[in-house]
Amino acid sequence: MHTMMPIEKRIVQIVTGPGETALFKSGERVRISDRLPVGHYRVPRYIRGKQAIIESVIEPAAINNEEEGFGRNAGIKLHYYRVIVPLSELWPDYPASSNDGLHIEVCENWLDLL
């Protein structure tokens, strides 16, 4: 994993390629897609459709291993994010006052900004 330089220290004229720059920032609220594609997708069903908070961007962008699993990887990389879903959001019977949370890595193509 590599930590990116703070924005103010980067060379300004550099334009990045598709997928190289993370779409989301830590602290942003997102929704995890509620899709049901066929196959072994790395997004467990129990978090699909749930709201989450971006905890951190996992650098650098990495191969979308779902596509890779089907032999369809054309070298496209996307960012993974460590996101937080409160357990009280996941399970109706979990005490609402609890700050217990699920921390999980989700690929960019499964997240939408709220």
Add this chain to the structure above:
Amino acid sequence: MSTEHTHHDHSPITAPENPPSYYEIMETAIRELLLEKKLIGAGEIRRQIELLDSRTPAVGAKIVARAWLDSDFRKRLLADGTSACEEMGITFYDSTQLIVVENTDTVHNLLVCTLCSCYPRPVLGLPPDWYKLKPYRSRAVKEPRALLAEFGTIIPENVEIHVSDSTAMVRYLVLPQRPRGTDNFNEEQLAALVTRDSMIGVVRANQPSNGEPQ
């Protein structure tokens, strides 16, 4: 050592009596085919077994002990687990990244893989059987406090539980809290208190007094 095998205090070495399972037969067939077609060599298989055997909870315990003793290393480890471990000569042969999560007075971490059995093999070796079973995998995300209590780990209500579910390319390692009364301990003595289960987060590190989990 005598060339003659004279002692007889062990039972005779025999092949297992049970017939091999479906998957054992499949593994043997594929391995023999790969060898026969010279796609891999027997030495490569042996080397891979040596690689896996060299990764045990003792490796993880050394990482934890060093982090307890060296605050700069601890910072690097929490900022970038992969590169901090690489400093110690640990390679990530399975192309996974490592995130180290730290237990504190306010946070307790627990690791699981709900989809299968993803585990930080480069630093802990093979996962325990219970880690791969569905009751552990489902309860870790559904009722972590009750699950931890069954391991004898009671987490106070004011301590947040963070469950890390590893799904794709990242593996996790728990940095347990350093037990009290270990101020004078060296790295080796500290590492002896760090169990596999404490690095999964189901228990705390052992106390120095009794060597038993609390």
